[in-house]
Amino acid sequence: MAMDERSGRKTPVDPKLLELLACPLTKGPLSWDPERGELVSRLAKLAYPVRDGIPIMLPSEARAIAIDDPSPQKGPGR
Template sequence: MAEEPGSPREGHEAPQADPKVLEMLVCPRTKTSLYYDAARQELISRAARLAYPIRDGVPIMLEEEARQVDEEELRALGRR
């Protein structure tokens, strides 16, 4: 069975992204700061409404790899 990209192998934890590196990153589209969602392993741009994945501890800062973030999810982020 093929593994999903970015999914940890059974019995292995996925590498964690370096928090210092994450603090330096900005959205490639808007150049605004990003919110780190540790549970989903994503960097979220509120301004662009995009969530960039983090795979094996590496942020994938490509718009074509990002998913759209809906209004409800943005509101939930505002409460965090």
């Protein structure tokens, strides 16, 4: 679920949509961070926001993250 910024409610993200999405920069897989409501690209070290259940897949909107875990990336929703 992603946080709806306008109402403060959690909005569900379609799991099938998450399986189809890829990082626009690396074309690599994304993992879901339910606590922050973001899609994470470990390869690009970016977290893309999800607003009103819609992934914002623009690098200019993404948040830079530090990836300390060298383990392989898990699939969406895992």
